[in-house]
Amino acid sequence: MKIKKVYEVMIPLSEYATVNENDTLKTAIKTLFLFQEAKSNLKYQHRAVLVYDENGEITGKVSSLDVLRALEPKYSQFGHSPRLTKIGLSRFGLSNEFLNSLVNNYNLWDESYEVLVKKAADLKVKSIMHSPDEGEYVNEDTTVAEAIHQLIIGHHQSLLVLKNDKVIGILRLTDLFNLICDLMIK
Incomplete structure (x- = not known):
């Protein structure tokens, strides 16, 4: 069996929902929902939005957990x-x-749920996004086996894929799970 490389499994940047770091959380969520609707044929829907800066470089990601965390600014007092x-x-x-x-x-949550939601909707994406650390990047030519190790040991849901130090895609845990399961049942 040929060992696959990350670039064979990743989702290219052009096929993933992205927003500018100065967009609001509401805009990011709308973008994600529109993207999910347009790509409704996907087996595993995207659950995050990638964030780019003024130079068009990917600088972060907004996940489901980031959206929920945005409801309460005091969560930051607990660290991350x-x-x-x-x-x-x-x-x-x-x-x-x-x-x-x-x-x-x-x-x-000392304010009503509705008030917290409205306040969070107006937050800038850059204030709530997750900025990846070094362990959350993988080279496009890395083997799938190495990427799986990186996901498991680092407890990551996804890795940003690099080519010449530029993000070109995302490798999701769910896509690797699907790949491995398909191999198991064949």
Whole structure:
């Protein structure tokens, strides 16, 4: 069996929803929904929007979690450690009761749901997007096996694909999952 390369599985940038970093979150969500509607034939719909700067370079991504996090600015007081949250807070003795006490002590969602949603809709994408770190990029010529290692060890949902240090696409966990499952059942 021929070992596939990342470029054979990735989604090219031209086939992915993108917005400018100065667009609002509302615009990003509308863009995502329009893109999903236009690409309704896809087995796995896109759940994120890639963000570009004034030079047209991809600088970040807005995921479902980023949208929910945008509802409450005070979430930033807790920091953002994807690796820590993937481990699970219960391993550190943090119960649901403790989490509920954080909500109360920090006055999270102290405004109505509707007000929080309206405020979040007007936020600039650059203020809530996730800016990838070094481990969230992969070269187009990397093998799928290496990319899988990178996704698993880094706890990533996707990797931005580079060609000559420029983002040319995105490699999603769901596409690799589909590839592996297809191989298993053949």
